[in-house]
Amino acid sequence: MTKRHRAFAGFILLALGLMGMSALLLLKSETQRRETRFSEYVQNISGIVRNQLDTNEAVLAGFSAFLQAVDQSDTEAAARYAAAVMAAYPHLYMLEAARAVPVAEQTAFEALLRRTWRPDFTLKDFPTLTQQPARHQAFLRETWPVLFMYPVLTEANAIYGVRLETVGYLSHALARTYNNPKPVVSPVFTMYEGGEAFILMQSVSRPERMRESLRPNFFGSTMVALLLVRTGSLLDAVMHANLDPRVHIRAVLQTAAGTESHVFATGSGKTGFVDRFFLPLLEERVEIRSASQPMTLLFERQLRFADVLSGQTLLLLVLLGAAFVLIPLLLIRHFKALEQAEVQHQRSTYLATHDVLTDLPNRYLFADRFEQALSHWQLERVPFAVLLIDLDHFKDINDHYGHEVGDQVLRALASRMLGATRGEDTVARYGGDEFVVLVTDLADPDNAQLKASKLLEAIGQSIITSAGEISLSCSIGIALCPLHGQTLDTLLRAADQAMYGVKQLGRKGIAMTKAM
Numbered sequence: 249m250t251k252r253h254r255a256f257a258g259f260i261l262l263a264l265g266l267m268g269m270s271a272l273l274l275l276k277s278e279t280q281r282r283e284t285r286f287s288e289y290v291q292n293i294s295g296i297v298r299n300q301l302d303t304n305e306a307v308l309a310g311f312s313a314f315l316q317a318v319d320q321s322d323t324e325a326a327a328r329y330a331a332a333v334m335a336a337y338p339h340l341y342m343l344e345a346a347r348a349v350p351v352a353e354q355t356a357f358e359a360l361l362r363r364t365w366r367p368d369f370t371l372k373d374f375p376t377l378t379q380q381p382a383r384h385q386a387f388l389r390e391t392w393p394v395l396f397m398y399p400v401l402t403e404a405n406a407i408y409g410v411r412l413e414t415v416g417y418l419s420h421a422l423a424r425t426y427n428n429p430k431p432v433v434s435p436v437f438t439m440y441e442g443g444e445a446f447i448l449m450q451s452v453s454r455p456e457r458m459r460e461s462l463r464p465n466f467f468g469s470t471m472v473a474l475l476l477v478r479t480g481s482l483l484d485a486v487m488h489a490n491l492d493p494r495v496h497i498r499a500v501l502q503t504a505a506g507t508e509s510h511v512f513a514t515g516s517g518k519t520g521f522v523d524r525f526f527l528p529l530l531e532e533r534v535e536i537r538s539a540s541q542p543m544t545l546l547f548e549r550q551l552r553f554a555d556v557l558s559g560q561t562l563l564l565l566v567l568l569g570a571a572f573v574l575i576p577l578l579l580i581r582h583f584k585a586l587e588q589a590e591v592q593h594q595r596s597t598y599l600a601t602h603d604v605l606t607d608l609p610n611r612y613l614f615a616d617r618f619e620q621a622l623s624h625w626q627l628e629r630v631p632f633a634v635l636l637i638d639l640d641h642f643k644d645i646n647d648h649y650g651h652e653v654g655d656q657v658l659r660a661l662a663s664r665m666l667g668a669t670r671g672e673d674t675v676a677r678y679g680g681d682e683f684v685v686l687v688t689d690l691a692d693p694d695n696a697q698l699k700a701s702k703l704l705e706a707i708g709q710s711i712i713t714s715a716g717e718i719s720l721s722c723s724i725g726i727a728l729c730p731l732h733g734q735t736l737d738t739l740l741r742a743a744d745q746a747m748y749g750v751k752q753l754g755r756k757g758i759a760m761t762k763a764m
């Protein structure tokens with residue numbers, strides 16, 4: 249590979265590299281734009297969930313305050329209050345209230361509510377109601393039956409009278425409400441009537457009041473306000489604002505017991521192997537530090553080429569792809585044109601310095617070689633010789649056989665003369681049937697005649713042409729530098745005189761010019 253080829257290949261690689269880098273930067277810019285949109289999306293969804301949790305806490309605080317003021321048997325006022333709250337916040341599922349009943353007073357309390365409220369009222373254990381095995385529960389000095397629920401659901405009627413401390417997932421949360429003014433959250437659980445939810449509960453205390461034995465005592469001096477929140481309501485709020493269905497969202501609730509409880513998870517669209525291999529997986533973790541409902545939101549979004557290849561980006565990539573193909577083609581075409589021009593230039597230079605028929609140097613190139621030999625003689629004082637060769641009776645060949653055969657003879661003789669000389673010597677066609685030979689580095693001038701003898705012998709051998717076998721001879725004149733002159737014209741005249749002397753003596757011979 250030539251230096252020009254290497255430079256050309258390097259230029260193409262540079263151009264392709266720049267276009268490839270431009271495409272990568274374009275894709276990176278689109279990816280960063282998607283990452284920014286993903287962060288904005290995460291903030292938006294996190295804000296929605298945070299508002300829901302804050303609303304839960306505010307509603308529970310209002311309900312707790314209401315229970316501190318309501319009359320012990322005024323469930324109608326409590327229902328009106330709960331109805332107003334549920335209408336304002338439709339994502340809430342239910343408001344409940346349970347009151348503390350000393351263990352020693354359970355029988356009397358049960359009898360009171362049967363007499364004043366429901367004849368079939370009874371205190372219940374949750375495992376017995378649901379026919380589930382009993383779970384470990386925190387030890388409490390009171391029992392906590394559920395006495396108020398809103399809305400009143402037929403499928404949830406069996407919950408009236410259920411002791412909260414017997415509900416496995418509420419027992420420890422209930423225990424934590426003691427002497428704790430802050431709300432406490434339960435784990436996520438499956439409700440009796442179906443569906444998953446978690447409960448936010450808060451203890452409520454008020455001064456002991458005079459009891460009226462003729463009225464049911466729903467709200468005593470020590471109560472627990474409960475707010476039931478379906479996990480589906482949170483999911484619905486997220487899905488309602490979920491502008492990108494390919495984002496996978498998972499919510500985890502940190503419960504009062506210090507455990508993690510799965511709240512909800514959204515699905516995510518399928519992605520191909522190519523997308524997963526080349527494009528990043530966007531991930532963010534948001535900690536919602538709610539005082540009562542600390543929650544962790546996990547967001548994942550696998551970028552796809554369909555996301556980053558917008559219409560404008562595709563257009564730019566198509567243009568870069570076209571440039572990726574066209575620029576090398578144009579460069580190759582330009583390079584070929586340069587090579588062709590260089591070949592033509594070399595051809596023109598060659599034709600200007602060589603004979604078209606024999607491919608031997610012409611008189612102009614011979615003159616340049618002579619100047620080089622003369623400079624070498626001036627430095628090293630090593631003589632050289634100029635041999636002038638004239639073919640004998642060559643005109644007869646042209647006249648008898650034609651110029652085509654004559655050209656065949658000249659080409660054959662040129663090859664033979666090159667074979668009879670050294671590589672550092674110069675054989676040139678000086679015109680017509682005349683040739684000149686520059687023999688350099690003659691340590692012994694007599695060697696010039698030996699060179700001439702080899703040429704005479706080579707030329708004298710028969711030549712096979714299209715007209716048959718042809719033989720001819722030549723006359724050679726020799727001139728030595730500096731003995732016979734120091735210029736080309738002087739040496740050529742001297743060699744011509746010697747060659748002319750050979751012609752006069754009958755041709756086919758060698759003669760050296762006499763010293764001048």
